[in-house]
Amino acid sequence: MRFYERFQRLPIRSKLLAMVLLPLVVVLPLLGLLLLVWGNVALDRLLITKVRSDLAVAQGYFERVLGEVGSSTAAMADSQALHRALGDSAAAPVDPGVWVALLQAFKAREGLDFINLRAPDGTLLVTDFGAAPATDRRSPAFSAATTATVGVRPHASVEVLQPDELARLAPALQDRVVVPLVSTRNAAPTDRTQEDRAMVVLATAPVRDERGTLRGHVQAGVLLNRNLPFIDHINEIVYPEGALPFGSRGTATLFLDDVRISTNVRLFGDDPKNRAIGTRVSQAVRDTVLGGGQPWLDRAFVVNDWYVSGYLPLADGAGRRVGMLYVGYLERPFTWLKYGVLLSIGVIFFAVMIGATVVSLRWARSIFKPLEQMARTMQQVEAGKLDARVGAVGHHPDEIGRLAAHLDHLLDVIDDKTRALQRWGDELDRKVVERTHDLEQAQAQLLRSEKLATVGQLTASIAHEVNNPIAVIQGNLDLLRELLGPQTAAKVDAELRLVDEQIERMRLIVTQLLQFARPNEYAGYVDSVHASRALDDSLLLVGPQLARTRIAVQRDEQATASAAINRQELQQVLLNLLINALHAMPDSGTLALRTRDWHAADGRVQGVQIDVADSGPGLGPELESRLFQPFVTTKTDGTGLGLWISRSLIERYGGTLTARNRDDGPSGAVFSVRLYSEPPAATLPA
Numbered sequence: 001m002r003f004y005e006r007f008q009r010l011p012i013r014s015k016l017l018a019m020v021l022l023p024l025v026v027v028l029p030l031l032g033l034l035l036l037v038w039g040n041v042a043l044d045r046l047l048i049t050k051v052r053s054d055l056a057v058a059q060g061y062f063e064r065v066l067g068e069v070g071s072s073t074a075a076m077a078d079s080q081a082l083h084r085a086l087g088d089s090a091a092a093p094v095d096p097g098v099w100v101a102l103l104q105a106f107k108a109r110e111g112l113d114f115i116n117l118r119a120p121d122g123t124l125l126v127t128d129f130g131a132a133p134a135t136d137r138r139s140p141a142f143s144a145a146t147t148a149t150v151g152v153r154p155h156a157s158v159e160v161l162q163p164d165e166l167a168r169l170a171p172a173l174q175d176r177v178v179v180p181l182v183s184t185r186n187a188a189p190t191d192r193t194q195e196d197r198a199m200v201v202l203a204t205a206p207v208r209d210e211r212g213t214l215r216g217h218v219q220a221g222v223l224l225n226r227n228l229p230f231i232d233h234i235n236e237i238v239y240p241e242g243a244l245p246f247g248s249r250g251t252a253t254l255f256l257d258d259v260r261i262s263t264n265v266r267l268f269g270d271d272p273k274n275r276a277i278g279t280r281v282s283q284a285v286r287d288t289v290l291g292g293g294q295p296w297l298d299r300a301f302v303v304n305d306w307y308v309s310g311y312l313p314l315a316d317g318a319g320r321r322v323g324m325l326y327v328g329y330l331e332r333p334f335t336w337l338k339y340g341v342l343l344s345i346g347v348i349f350f351a352v353m354i355g356a357t358v359v360s361l362r363w364a365r366s367i368f369k370p371l372e373q374m375a376r377t378m379q380q381v382e383a384g385k386l387d388a389r390v391g392a393v394g395h396h397p398d399e400i401g402r403l404a405a406h407l408d409h410l411l412d413v414i415d416d417k418t419r420a421l422q423r424w425g426d427e428l429d430r431k432v433v434e435r436t437h438d439l440e441q442a443q444a445q446l447l448r449s450e451k452l453a454t455v456g457q458l459t460a461s462i463a464h465e466v467n468n469p470i471a472v473i474q475g476n477l478d479l480l481r482e483l484l485g486p487q488t489a490a491k492v493d494a495e496l497r498l499v500d501e502q503i504e505r506m507r508l509i510v511t512q513l514l515q516f517a518r519p520n521e522y523a524g525y526v527d528s529v530h531a532s533r534a535l536d537d538s539l540l541l542v543g544p545q546l547a548r549t550r551i552a553v554q555r556d557e558q559a560t561a562s563a564a565i566n567r568q569e570l571q572q573v574l575l576n577l578l579i580n581a582l583h584a585m586p587d588s589g590t591l592a593l594r595t596r597d598w599h600a601a602d603g604r605v606q607g608v609q610i611d612v613a614d615s616g617p618g619l620g621p622e623l624e625s626r627l628f629q630p631f632v633t634t635k636t637d638g639t640g641l642g643l644w645i646s647r648s649l650i651e652r653y654g655g656t657l658t659a660r661n662r663d664d665g666p667s668g669a670v671f672s673v674r675l676y677s678e679p680p681a682a683t684l685p686a
């Protein structure tokens with residue numbers, strides 16, 4: 001469970017690697033093991049099969065030697081020379097010297113080790129070294145050998161001769177016979193110290209005359225003890241040069257009983273003289289081959305090394321198992337081969353593992369590159385780099401590639417939405433600033449309105465207070481004029497008129513101040529006034545003054561909206577502007593009256609604008625800035641209150657009154673009144 005949890009926490013790349021390598025780790029060693037076991041069995045079979053056929057070849061050669069010895073013996077028995085030497089004599093040898101020469105010649109020609117002539121009853125007559133002494137004439141070797149004669153053709157057999165017997169037949173060979181036993185590992189325990197018996201290939205052929213009468217027997221043999229050419233020849237036939245791969249070495253051996261009497265197995269090193277003659281076969285082999293009569297085909301420890309071995313039992317003419325024929329070859333090179341193959345499999349296994357690891361790592365990298373790119377992109381986006389994108393992740397997008405494309409799309413959408421939100425936020429901020437500004441303006445307006453209201457009240461009370469003294473002065477002046485009488489009065493007429501004028505001027509100021517202070521009779525309600533109507537009414541009032549001049553009136557009225565203002569107050573403002581224009585053009589000129597809709601910033605109509613333009617001298621630069629301050633006048637009988645009062649009235653309704661010089665050709669001033677159709681709440685008259 002803990003392993004599983006730990007596995008779950010691994011990065012995907014490692015998991016994938018484990019997925020790829022796990023089958024390899026499990027399957028490859030299994031495969032290797034299978035190959036090893038199977039290969040081992042197959043190799044062993046192959047080796048055994050080979051040694052079996054080797055043994056068959058050796059056996060074939062051995063049989064041929066037996067046949068050859070048999071043939072040679074038969075040829076001797078049939079030879080003219082033998083028959084001549086026998087002559088007519090029944091059995092008695094003619095001259096031993098003649099026989100010895102004859103037999104030796106045969107022995108040398110046929111490559112035999114010994115040869116002798118026997119009587120028809122088997123009695124030894126003469127050997128190749130002389131006539132047999134009478135005491136030694138009966139030989140058990142004869143009866144044994146004759147039984148081996150197969151069919152008509154004489155056939156040699158393997159026989160074991162006791163030392164005394166060999167001494168009778170071939171005393172010269174005795175030196176070769178004796179084999180001292182060498183103690184050998186795994187051999188059956190024995191008390192013997194030497195092998196003194198001779199193993200021979202022995203053949204006996206009958207000698208018959210023309211009439212078919214048996215005249216005797218020729219017996220010949222080859223000694224196998226220490227017969228090195230014979231064993232080397234077998235080895236050469238079975239294992240010719242280059243027959244064994246990997247430097248393995250072939251060996252052949254003849255056993256008398258379990259003792260090596262002729263072999264090419266070396267005892268120490270490679271010295272040819274050190275042949276392992278006298279060593280013995282292992283007990284296991286001995287029991288199977290000599291004891292059980294079965295061939296041995298298996299690996300066996302031969303003298304000092306392991307050999308793939310084949311042992312064949314050898315039986316004498318009577319069918320007794322007397323020895324063994326062995327061939328085999330060194331197993332070690334094949335073992336090395338086996339280990340080599342095993343090592344190669346191991347090396348290949350590791351190479352494949354490493355290769356698979358590298359390839360799957362590369363592969364995993366290419367698969368997870370898009371994922372890592374996505375993770376990186378997300379980090380960048382989180383860090384504020386909003387335009388970071390995964391981008392193209394390969395020519396043929398798989399699921400991950402498509403996921404990356406989806407992510408990019410998602411990021412695009414989020415980016416768009418974020419920008420839209422930002423835009424909205426900015427707009428909201430701007431609107432808040434705008435509205436705040438409006439509010440501030442409204443507050444300032446309100447403050448001004450309140451101030452004006454206070455000033456108005458003050459002005460009204462002062463005007464009232466001033467009105468009474470003026471009335472008293474005027475009354476007393478009239479009384480003074482009556483009291484003086486016409487003559488006297490005429491003398492101070494100029495002074496009295498000046499006082500009159502100044503009283504009139506004071507009355508005018510008070511009247512105007514009262515208008516501004518909006519006495520009760522003006523305190524009307526807010527009308528929806530049409531600019532053209534207001535202009536009509538005002539023109540009517542200045543009609544007499546206009547008539548005295550040559551002033552042309554141009555009217556251009558396009559306003560559709562109306563102005564929210566008290567009708568009388570608008571009329572008073574327009575009247576002021578018209579009178580000022582007439583004053584600016586005493587004789588002649590053009591009076592241009594214009595109305596337009598007043599548009600807000602967003603294009604909607606929010607009110608009306610009325611322009612009053614004249615062709616007079618215009619406004620001097622010094623005057624332009626002070627125009628709307630109270631008591632600023634250039635006229636001798638002016639009060640300087642007209643424009644100040646007019647602006648105050650218009651501003652009470654949130655509107656504006658501005659002045660500038662004309663820029664459309666002729667000289668002159670333009671006064672513009674702007675009024676809302678719906679006055680802002682804060683600017684409603686108190």
Ligand code: ADP
Pocket residue numbers: 576580581584614616617618619627632633634635637638639640641642643644669
């Ligand atoms: P008043 O008319 O009693 O002088 P106003 O406040 O109406 O007081 O005008 C102030 C001054 O502005 C005037 O004395 C005059 O010099 C100047 N003015 C007003 N209207 C015009 C105009 N249309 N052209 C030139 N000057 C003008």
